[in-house]
Amino acid sequence: MRIVVISRRRLFLVLMFLLTVGGSLTITLSSLTTPSLVRAPGTYYMANTQEKVIALTFDDGPDPIDTPAVLNILKEKNVRATFFVLGKAAHDNPDLLKRLVIEGHEIGNHSFNHDYQQRRLVEEIIKTDQEVFATTGAHTYFYRPPGGFVSKIQLETVKNNGHIVALWSVDSKDWRNPGVKQIVDNVIKNAFPGAIILMHDGGYQRIQTVKALGPIIDALRDHGYRLATLSELKMLDSEIK
Numbered sequence: 001m002r003i004v005v006i007s008r009r010r011l012f013l014v015l016m017f018l019l020t021v022g023g024s025l026t027i028t029l030s031s032l033t034t035p036s037l038v039r040a041p042g043t044y045y046m047a048n049t050q051e052k053v054i055a056l057t058f059d060d061g062p063d064p065i066d067t068p069a070v071l072n073i074l075k076e077k078n079v080r081a082t083f084f085v086l087g088k089a090a091h092d093n094p095d096l097l098k099r100l101v102i103e104g105h106e107i108g109n110h111s112f113n114h115d116y117q118q119r120r121l122v123e124e125i126i127k128t129d130q131e132v133f134a135t136t137g138a139h140t141y142f143y144r145p146p147g148g149f150v151s152k153i154q155l156e157t158v159k160n161n162g163h164i165v166a167l168w169s170v171d172s173k174d175w176r177n178p179g180v181k182q183i184v185d186n187v188i189k190n191a192f193p194g195a196i197i198l199m200h201d202g203g204y205q206r207i208q209t210v211k212a213l214g215p216i217i218d219a220l221r222d223h224g225y226r227l228a229t230l231s232e233l234k235m236l237d238s239e240i241k
């Protein structure tokens with residue numbers, strides 16, 4: 001599905017739709033990560049490289065149950081990934097935030113409250129960055145907007161505040177909980193050199209994600225890929241942006 005860099009009016013309509021659906025199904029908005037194959041100009045969604053390198057990214061954590069499960073697998077497989085944390089979840093789970101850094105993972109900024117409308121865009125980015133810095137001593141460099149929604153104005157605003165909008169090129173669709181095999185297939189069948197994979201370690205039950213992670217790493221390696229953080233992947237980008 002292809003969305004993103006959309007007009008304010010369209011963004012509003014989409015959000016109204018999400019609110020309606022969210023309300024009628026009585027599920028929280030944070031579990032409604034909106035899919036989008038995001039190849040939006042001015043955003044970082046892949047690296048332009050021939051090298052078989054790929055980046056795993058995890059959104060919506062840290063979560064007290066699923067993040068440790070994800071981290072254990074990454075440690076066992078010796079993989080470093082990027083975690084787009086929510087400021088609120090980071091505040092509630094400082095030890096997990098520290099563990100992310102200690103184990104060599106990169107921390108990205110996913111806003112504070114996961115507000116799809118991003119009414120306090122700058123405030124939420126700064127607040128999350130401060131939370132991460134206070135706990136780990138590291139600043140966030142990449143910002144991933146909730147649901148991948150970003151208008152041109154928001155894109156400029158984020159840039160002016162020193163962050164790069166980082167989206168993704170392969171959606172595992174784990175947010176749908178479609179079954180472990182489907183999640184693995186969604187990644188492996190769409191993987192390509194320089195791709196950024198979207199997964200989740202929080203926001204909702206992520207048992208399927210946890211079960212799919214090991215097979216995904218093994219299959220990517222069988223296909224000749226090595227795994228990297230977003231910063232490492234970006235260094236291979238031959239395109240000057």
Ligand SMILES: [Zn+2]
Nearest residue numbers: 059060146147
């Ligand atoms: Zn999210």
